[in-house]
Amino acid sequence: MTLVEAYTPGHVRAASGGETRLLRFSHGPDDWYTGTAKRALELWRELEREARAELFVPSGVAWFFEDSEGWALESARSLAEEGLETELLAPEEAGRLFPSFDPTGLRSVLFEPGAGVLRARKATRVLAEHAVARGTRVVQGRATPAGGAVALDGETLEADRVVWACGAWLAQLFPELVQLTVTRQEVFFFGAPPAWQAPAVPAWIDFDAGIYGVGDVDGRGFKASPDEHGPPLDPDADDRVVSAETEQVAREYLGRRFPALANAPLVGSRACPYSLTPDQNFVIAPHPEHESIWLLGGGSGHGFKHGPALAEYVERLLKKDEEPDPRFSLEDRKPRGGLRTRN
Numbered sequence: 001m002t003l004v005e006a007y008t009p010g011h012v013r014a015a016s017g018g019e020t021r022l023l024r025f026s027h028g029p030d031d032w033y034t035g036t037a038k039r040a041l042e043l044w045r046e047l048e049r050e051a052r053a054e055l056f057v058p059s060g061v062a063w064f065f066e067d068s069e070g071w072a073l074e075s076a077r078s079l080a081e082e083g084l085e086t087e088l089l090a091p092e093e094a095g096r097l098f099p100s101f102d103p104t105g106l107r108s109v110l111f112e113p114g115a116g117v118l119r120a121r122k123a124t125r126v127l128a129e130h131a132v133a134r135g136t137r138v139v140q141g142r143a144t145p146a147g148g149a150v151a152l153d154g155e156t157l158e159a160d161r162v163v164w165a166c167g168a169w170l171a172q173l174f175p176e177l178v179q180l181t182v183t184r185q186e187v188f189f190f191g192a193p194p195a196w197q198a199p200a201v202p203a204w205i206d207f208d209a210g211i212y213g214v215g216d217v218d219g220r221g222f223k224a225s226p227d228e229h230g231p232p233l234d235p236d237a238d239d240r241v242v243s244a245e246t247e248q249v250a251r252e253y254l255g256r257r258f259p260a261l262a263n264a265p266l267v268g269s270r271a272c273p274y275s276l277t278p279d280q281n282f283v284i285a286p287h288p289e290h291e292s293i294w295l296l297g298g299g300s301g302h303g304f305k306h307g308p309a310l311a312e313y314v315e316r317l318l319k320k321d322e323e324p325d326p327r328f329s330l331e332d333r334k335p336r337g338g339l340r341t342r343n
């Protein structure tokens with residue numbers, strides 16, 4: 001197997017190059033993603049054991065709802081069917097999860113104790129090293145489609161199967177086939193006392209307010225990231241400097257929900273690409289003209305956690321053990337939110 005990478009696995013311009021990514025099971029009524037997240041966690045754990053690396057932080061994830069209780073109840077049902085634990089809490093009860101918490105405006109809190117956070121950049125690098133140890137060849141270079149083959153630095157690579165899993169770059173490689181919008185998303189890390197460290201402090205998602213965050217992992221700071229879709233981002237050319245406006249949104253929320261952090265200093269920030277499909281379902285589809293070529297992407301701000309389970313799924317598709325699910329096809333899609341937050 002050959003893995004072609006334009007930069008280096010886990011580089012900071014890739015979506016997978018962020019410090020942390022949530023692994024949560026709740027997806028409202030959508031059972032497919034719940035099952036896939038569950039399988040993915042088993043596989044991440046397997047990678048941890050085989051590579052002797054700590055990749056998953058078992059912090060749990062707390063969801064805050066202002067009025068989307070239907071989504072919360074559907075998630076709780078879906079998780080129960082998968083044998084996954086949930087706790088539906090009254091907003092005041094959620095105060096036990098955080099060193100300082102103001103439940104004003106919330107109607108319910110759904111806690112997933114078995115969920116948590118992946119050290120994404122580290123996991124990506126470990127995965128690539130593990131693949132190399134098992135015989136994968138990693139080639140640095142920028143690949144371009146050449147009919148049913150791959151052009152790379154003046155050479156042509158031939159393969160029985162080619163999977164273009166190119167994150168935000170998929171949109172430039174196949175502009176006529178994929179409907180992807182690449183947006184700039186900003187992430188902020190605030191300096192917080194040790195009491196705010198994960199795994200003691202859970203990750204959190206305010207579904208209705210459209211903002212999420214993570215307790216302090218590895219001393220990086222308490223993370224808060226507004227989930228509203230940002231302006232277009234060129235993943236190669238654009239600076240990754242964050243805006244004062246989005247920082248203010250994160251600060252305002254922190255002060256409101258976690259009052260002890262109201263004046264926490266900003267200790268880090270990042271800007272990163274979402275690759276959004278119109279309905280937030282991924283792209284997992286064969287090329288319409290070349291049966292041996294597959295397109296994989298459209299992570300839509302929730303793809304990282306599923307990675308290893310998606311790899312298993314794609315393997316079944318490549319072996320024709322399973323038919324591709326039409327929801328991931330290249331057909332036109334109706335705009336829809338709700339697979340991440342209300343956005």
Ligand SMILES: Cc1cc2nc3c(=O)[nH]c(=O)nc-3n(C[C@H](O)[C@H](O)[C@H](O)COP(=O)(O)OP(=O)(O)OC[C@H]3O[C@@H](n4cnc5c(N)ncnc54)[C@H](O)[C@@H]3O)c2cc1C
Nearest residue numbers: 006014015016022143166167169272299301302303304305
């Ligand atoms: C701010 C932010 C927060 C997020 N939060 C979460 C979360 O909490 N949980 C979650 O599950 N997901 C989350 N996501 C989404 C998740 O990060 C992505 O869905 C996932 O990382 C995408 O992985 P990928 O491999 O498709 O793309 P990428 O990680 O971007 O990797 C694509 C790789 O392909 C390489 N490449 C591209 N084109 C070429 C080419 N032509 N030749 C060679 N190499 C090429 C690139 O260099 C890159 O390394 C978040 C995303 C962002 C931006």
